[in-house]
Amino acid sequence: MTMRVLLASLAAGAVTLPVPVGAPAAAVEDLTIRSVTLRPANPVVGPADSVRMVIEVVARGVAGPGGVRIKVEPGAPPASANTSFPVTSSRPGEPARPGPGRGPALAPGPVPAPIVSARLAPGTAERIVSRPGEGWETWRFAPEKSLSRWYPAGPWTVSVTAKGANGAEATGHTRFLLKRLTRFGGVEAVREGSGVRVTGVLNRVDPQGDLDYAPFPGQPVEILHRPGEKADWTKVAGATTDSQGRFARTVGDRTGGEWRIRFQGTNHYAPRLGIVHQVSR
Structure with missing residues (x-):
């Protein structure tokens, strides 16, 4: 129509x-x-x-x-x-x-x-x-x-x-x-052995209209890292969201610095750059 x-x-x-x-x-x-x-x-x-x-x-x-x-x-x-x-x-x-x-x-x-x-x-x-x-x-x-x-x-x-x-x-x-808007939820960067495990959820405006936001499955997200606030951000890994919009990835040989998640968007959903996270011990 x-x-x-x-x-x-x-x-x-x-x-x-x-x-x-x-x-x-x-x-x-x-x-x-x-x-x-x-x-x-x-x-x-x-x-x-x-x-x-x-x-x-x-x-x-x-x-x-x-x-x-x-x-x-x-x-x-x-x-x-x-x-x-x-x-x-x-x-x-x-x-x-x-x-x-x-x-x-x-x-x-x-x-x-x-x-x-x-x-x-x-x-x-x-x-x-x-x-x-x-x-x-x-x-x-x-x-x-x-x-x-x-x-x-x-x-x-x-x-x-x-x-x-x-x-x-x-x-x-x-x-x-x-x-339509997208957003991240529950993002954490936690030290794991000699690396850092990054987890979170990607959500989107619910296409069915039943909820404000719903999980966004099957989408690639980028994991960014920088050693300090004056350094440049570098993509160090990627992950794909599961059926519940969740993603998880362990990045080796990095135990500190700052972390954030980026979603490049699609023709129907907007890109998103998450907030900065510090590593939790």
Whole structure:
């Protein structure tokens, strides 16, 4: 079942933002989606909290106050989707033409003179700033609904459609990963003979929704060590969690120093770096 995040209009006011510069030269009237920026880029949700996203689209050649629309939904973009920016215009029924690759790295330009924002109809964005003489406008979307554990974890797609004069249209896609929190519990580093035995449990936000956290089985974790607080951390061993999320590993030839556990994460669950532990005797 496809779910869509609805959009809400923003309140009127004067807003000033830096607009990226360095896009390929084009006539001001050319319809182009230059960039799509997501904040946060990859949201992470816990058992009870939620994340509000802000999506900013830089475009030019847009006709009308509702000329830029977005759709946010779970799933990866289709294989045929254009995920490179800038995206230039096409006529109805034609695929949008991508710009050359992803273009150069975009650096912030000088802050342009602010314009007064207009309160637009529900379901559209707000034009918040423009750069006179070049035609670039930034459109900010604030989805009405927050992302939470009850939405599917993994890849999501933001589809952006800009409409210009005479039926021209440009459509581009970008993706993000919605992840759920992970955490460690019961971690200990205990001296054992000429080495140290490190044990603990890796948990994740319960995918069934019955608990806040549940064991995370079958996952690789890294055991890090450093001889003192000013030294660099080094991976000295690894372990795999069992059916109850537990892991254990004895590391030889080290009897002191500081220890911590690291989980690199997956497409559905966030990485985690545990707290520092001292060796117990």
